[in-house]
Amino acid sequence: MAGRWQRLFDGAEAVSRGAAWVAGALLLGAAAWIGVEVLVRKLLGISTQGSTEISSYVLALSTAWALPYTLLRKAHVRVDVLVARLPLAGRAAFHLVALFVLLTFVLPLAYFGWGVAWASFVRRTAANTVLGTPLWIPQGLWMLGLVAFALVLLLITVRVVGLMARQDYAGVERLAGLGGSAEEPAAKGAKRG
Numbered sequence: 001m002a003g004r005w006q007r008l009f010d011g012a013e014a015v016s017r018g019a020a021w022v023a024g025a026l027l028l029g030a031a032a033w034i035g036v037e038v039l040v041r042k043l044l045g046i047s048t049q050g051s052t053e054i055s056s057y058v059l060a061l062s063t064a065w066a067l068p069y070t071l072l073r074k075a076h077v078r079v080d081v082l083v084a085r086l087p088l089a090g091r092a093a094f095h096l097v098a099l100f101v102l103l104t105f106v107l108p109l110a111y112f113g114w115g116v117a118w119a120s121f122v123r124r125t126a127a128n129t130v131l132g133t134p135l136w137i138p139q140g141l142w143m144l145g146l147v148a149f150a151l152v153l154l155l156i157t158v159r160v161v162g163l164m165a166r167q168d169y170a171g172v173e174r175l176a177g178l179g180g181s182a183e184e185p186a187a188k189g190a191k192r193g
Contacts, residue, residue, distance in 0.1 A: 027062050057142075
């Protein structure tokens with residue numbers, strides 16, 4: 001059973017790492033384009049058109065697609081002043097609550113993101129800009145990033161629920177814990193349970 005979970009997490013990690021690299025490359029490309037835009041405007045008095053629109057899409061897409069990797073790396077901001085001082089079982093309970101709270105935000109966001117992208121596709125809505133971008137394209141890609149985040153979040157939550165049922169609080173800490181110095185020394189470097 002643990003091998004199957006490990007394969008699921010390894011697959012999620014590989015896909016999310018690739019998506020995070022693409023998101024980073026898109027951000028660098030958008031930053032370069034904006035830099036060129038500023039120089040061309042200043043030196044030649046002309047605009048490349050569309051840099052603001054495209055960079056807005058890139059920011060939304062890169063954020064959505066980097067979220068799953070950030071979650072798997074335990075790099076989201078967590079206020080841990082009290083949680084880090086709790087015993088292992090208390091920390092595990094708080095980690096589970098944090099996952100459920102995040103799910104109550106992400107699942108509706110992905111659901112309504114689908115509705116927005118679908119409505120733009122059906123209505124053939126385009127951006128009211130020089131580029132006239134069909135809005136379902138950036139909205140759909142953004143929504144897919146949110147769905148990927150929701151799936152990784154569900155995967156972690158289901159695994160944590162199973163670990164909690166077995167009272168494997170150290171496993172919960174390794175999988176969904178705070179990371180860094182708050183982890184149990186035995187949990188550092190250990191594989192996911």
